Amino acid sequence: MAAKAVFILNGPNLNLLGQREPEIYGRTSLADIETATKARAKELGFCVDFRQSNTEGTLVDWVQEADTKGMGLIINPGAYTHTSIALLDALKAASIPKIELHLSNIHAREAFRQQSVTAGGVDGIIAGFGAPGYRFALEALKSLVESRST
Ligand code: CA2
Numbered sequence: 001m002a003a004k005a006v007f008i009l010n011g012p013n014l015n016l017l018g019q020r021e022p023e024i025y026g027r028t029s030l031a032d033i034e035t036a037t038k039a040r041a042k043e044l045g046f047c048v049d050f051r052q053s054n055t056e057g058t059l060v061d062w063v064q065e066a067d068t069k070g071m072g073l074i075i076n077p078g079a080y081t082h083t084s085i086a087l088l089d090a091l092k093a094a095s096i097p098k099i100e101l102h103l104s105n106i107h108a109r110e111a112f113r114q115q116s117v118t119a120g121g122v123d124g125i126i127a128g129f130g131a132p133g134y135r136f137a138l139e140a141l142k143s144l145v146e147s148r149s150t
Helices: 030-044 056-069 078-082 085-093 132-148
Strands: 005-010 047-052 070-076 098-102 124-127
Touching (some): 005 056, 030 132, 056 085
Parallel strands (some): 005 070, 070 098
16 A cells, blocks of 8 residues: 655745745745655655646635545645635644744735734644754654654
């Protein structure tokens, strides 16, 4: 049987990474992040299912899919971080290890970005490290998986 994947879900507008606002989000594209993240995942013994959607309902469906088919979840909900009770509910319902990830330090930005609605549904948060944050999130997820299995 194939190993279960770590689902890495990316929310709205993250497909634009590297093309606009490099001073906030850096110059690395989402495709480059996917490549680097998969390389680190291989070193850690994970396989990764990496996805992006601009649609809230699709992200909810994928959180549910991750819970039934995956072994862990890393999610950058994009702007839905600050608004989506639907994603919060989906995350709370999922029992796999879960990490919320942000490229920017949302706590050092505009007041409306400083609150995460979705953070209440995850085990931990990584924010402010740019593209390398995806690799850090994988390492944190490995620690969560190991601590659950001991
Ligand atoms: O810092 C993050 O990772 C965010 O989740 C990124 C979201 C933002 O709404 C959150 O507050 C924090 C925005 C992603 C959109 O990325 C763009 C990239 C290039 C050009 C325009 C948007």
